[in-house]
Amino acid sequence: MIPPLESRYRVSGMDCAGCAAKIDRAVRRIEGVTDVSVSPTAGTLVIRHDDVMDSAGVERTVKGLGYGLTPAPRLRTISEAPVDAPAACCAGHGSSEGGLSVQDGESEAKGTHDHHHGTPGGGLHGHDHGLEAGPWWRSRKGRLTIGAGAALLLAYGLGHVFPGAGSLFFLAALMVGLVPIALRALAAARAGTPFSIEMLMTIAAIGAVVIDAGEEAAAVVFLFLVGELLEGVAALRARRGIEALSALVPKTALLEVDGQTRSVPAETLLAGQTILVRPGDSLAADGEIVSGESQINEASMTGESVPVTKGIGAAVFAGTVNGEGTLRLRVTATASDNMIARIVRLVEEAQEAKAPTERFIDRFSRIYTPGVVLVALLTAVLPPLLMEGAWDAWIYKGLAILLIGCPCALVISVPAAIASALSAGARRGLLVKGGAVLETLAKVDLIAFDKTGTLTAGRPVVTDILSFGAPEAEILRLSAALETGSSHPLAAAILARAKEAGVTPPPVDGGTALGGKGVRGIVEGKALILASPKAIAAETPLSPEIESQIAALNESGKTVSILSVDGRLFGALAMRDDPRPDARAAVSALKARGIRTVMLTGDTARVATAVGADLGIEVKAELLPADKQRIVSALKAEGLTVAKVGDGINDAPALAAADIGIAMGGGADVALETADAALLQARIADVPALVDLSRRTMVNIRQNIAVALGLKAVFLVTTLIGVTGLWPAILADTGATVLVTMNALRLLRT
Known part of the structure; x- marks a missing residue:
């Protein structure tokens, strides 16, 4: 079976999830399209399709809805090797790959060649639905808002000079803003979205004119345009939070x-x-x-x-x-x-993936919006028919309810918060692959850590130098001589300590490995052996005092090598892969947040227990990768939400088995690809920071939903009892949307 092709586009002017929903429904109706993913926060449109899709038709459809459309480059996977050709910038404008459907790296889509250089900002009758570059007042949306406001002020002025024609002046002012809105509403209806905010706005404005409230209708349209403008500014700010990374290069x-x-x-x-x-x-x-x-x-x-x-x-x-x-x-x-381009792409991919709460809100809004239209209709019709109410008064209330019921603020409440959180995390080196990961992280009960390379640095260091009568510097100098040229981790630790101490190792003659026991050689005419205590004891007996010192070091998880010179014990070096400096504080921070921690390691029980005691963490040692996976699965079976932190390679089975896999390690390609989240700085302290980010995001989402629904509930009641009208209704809608977006932007300061 031939896999579906994929085309990517940048869409200008998507300010909210309502915009994305209109594009989604319209593009899905195009022949050959199998799936659509639209992200208002990333400003992207991803279409999966077969080879008969009309790409020019996609452009006509999206621009017909009032949005700009330009091709974007395919998101390469992290593991793909760079091609030997000049690469396009991450933004993708002007890229030879832009807008192409890619399968095995080749262009397959039909009709893509004719729109690679389409102008961004087009749209219905020159209307650009968004803010993409330059100050807001130079954008088409900004100019339309300014024009509608100027027309409204002019109508007020002329109405005072010519009172008899005041209604005509306000009607003309109304048309300045309403005509573009109505055209977008009709385009959305034809594309499968009859209950768009533009349609609700158009019906409300026309209804207000019918009941001789033209002045108020013109003001409401102007306020609606102001609200859209503010939404655009806020959305663009959120989008640029991560795009600013590209400007660093x-x-x-x-x-x-x-x-x-x-x-x-x-x-x-x-x-x-x-x-x-x-x-x-x-x-x-x-x-x-x-x-x-x-x-x-x-x-x-x-x-x-x-x-x-x-x-x-x-x-x-x-x-x-x-x-x-x-x-x-x-x-x-x-x-x-490069790494920044990959981070930007990963964040955009994450923004395109909807969180469970966001998917629920989307489903809810599909029922909610038609329900609001029905309530508005019943409010306008039933009281006059059943209770002999005044038609004008109840139609007015019905129109206000129509405006109050717009779901924009509700629909944007989740993606705005998630987009801000993802951007804030990426700027700190915390990569999270989607809102679903953030939601799950907020519910984590237990975090399982790998030891080597995760809780520890993965590199042994010399921790102690024991002298059996010789100077410490001499013990280090001779030991480094024997280890010169070796790639063994313990040898690297000794050589690093010698370099740090400014010690220059002398040359060695006849250096020979002792089969996993140590190394021997001739240095400055003396026979030297650097080996394990057991291997040294076979040739030179160890005193009880020395054995006691070595046992104490072993109990603390350290590996000891003894240096013998011409058959005389000279000294010993103790080495250990020490915990990262921030590991203890990170484990304590997680416990303070009510999260249980456990170490899963393949290391020996003695070493693992020593490290675990240092950190105050539960230990399960001498495990194979399959054992780690089994333990993670068993913990999940207990009803716990489990996160696994590892290097993304030998811990892959456990990372996959956990609810959330978190990869450590400087942005390694495999870590970025396989895990649900990645810590680029490889700091254990970033694990509690990641949990905090997820929890703050969920609090922000709950606040946003409360604001969106709470304001609507308040204004619904006040409208029904006659306290508020059309002006407060539109303020309730656009005001709630702006409040929700601005609240979400607070996460960018995390």
């Missing part, structure tokens, strides 16, 4: 060719090329340092404000800032595949 780079450097556009860089980064410059590409050493400020990528010292062989990322040293980098990813 400089536009140009210093490309080095044959020893000469020249400035080139950063988007033209190819993998394998070499670029020069001067002190204070932002890095123009992901790369590997081939010469130089400097401190790199990675705050833009991870939220960590303390610069990190990096040298030859270290990986660095686009958008981070070089410190005091000059660096030469080998480019490892093109512009469309």
Whole structure:
């Protein structure tokens, strides 16, 4: 079976979920379309379709609804290798891939070639439904709002000069704003959305004119346009929260060719090329340092404000800032595949995935809106028919209820909060793949951690140097000599400690490994052995005092190597993969939030128990990957909501079995792809931060729903008893929408 094709577009002017719903229903009616995903927060339209879909018809349909449409690049998966061609920018405008349906990397869609350069901002009769660039008053929506307001003021002025023609002036002012709204309403009705806010607004305005409330109708239309304008400004601010990351990457780079450097556009860089980064410059590409050493400020990528010292062989990322040293980098990813571009794409994908609460609100609004129309109709008709009420008064109340009932604020309450939370998290190095993940994280009862590389750094360090009569520096110098050239983790720990102490190891002759026990060699004419206590004891007996010291170190989870020189015990080195500096505080923070923690590790019980005691965490040790998966499944069977934190590779079965999988580790590709969330900074402290973000998001969502429904309930009652009318009704709708959006934007400050 041939998999469906996929086309992606950028849609300008989607300010709320109501806009997205209209586009969704309209595009689904096009022949060949199998599925549609519309994200107002990301401003994207994703269509899955077969090879008969009319792409030009998609453009006509969306622009007919009053929105701008431009092609967007396909979202490559993280693991795809960069192609050897200049890459388009992440935004995708002008990309050769834009708007193309991609299967196995090739264009398959029909008719895509004729709209790659369509203007964004088109729309019905020149109406642009959104705010995409420049100040709001220069946008078409801004100009329409200003025009409607000016016409209303002019009508008031002329009405005082020519009182007899006042109703005509207000009718003319009404038409300035109502005609574009009515045309959009008709287009939406033809596309399958008869109960749009534009249709409710049009009916209410026409009804007000019929009952001789033209002045109020003109004012209501103006207020509606003001509300839409404010929604657009707020939505654009939320959208730009994550897009601002792309602006961190400089536009140009210093490309080095044959020893000469020249400035080139950063988007033209190819993998394998070499670029020069001067002190204070932002890095123009992901790369590997081939010469130089400097401190790199990675705050833009991870939220960590303390610069990190990096040298030859270290990986660095686009958008981070070089410190005091000059660096030469080998480019490892093109512009469309660098870390920032991938983060932006992942957040956009997450925004396109609806959370359970959002899906419920969508289903509810499909029943709610027709129900409101029915209530408004009954309010306008039944009292005059059954209770001899005044037709004008009850029709007026019915029109007000029609405006109060618009579900915009309710529908946007969830996606606005989730989009803000996802953007805030990404800017701090917390990647969350969708609203459903945020909702589940807020309910987590237990978090299971891997040990090596998660609770610990994954790299042993020398923690103790025991002297049996020799100076510590000499023990370290001779031990480093034996380990020079070895890639074993314990050897790396000894060599790192020697470098840190400024010790230069002497050369070694005849270095030989002892089959998993240690290493021996001749250094400065002396026979040296660095091996485990058991291997050393076979040649040189250990005193009870030494055995006691080694036992104490072993009990604390440390590995001990003893140095023997010409058959005499010289000293010992103790090493351990220590917990991360923030691990204890993070575990305590989770417990304070009522979350149980457990360590699942394949390490020995002795080492795991020692680390667990340091951190105050429950321990299950000597586990295979299948054992970890079994334990996670058993915990879920107890009714617990379980999150698993690991490196995304050997913990893959447990990550998949958990309700939420959280990957650690500097943004590794596999971690970004396989887990539900990823901690780019690899800080354990970010786990409670992620829980806090999810809980704050759910509180924000509940606040938004309460505001949306509460305001409508209040104004519904006051309208029925005659206290409020059309003006407060439209303020209740647009005001609630703006309040909900602004409340959601508070999460951007997290």
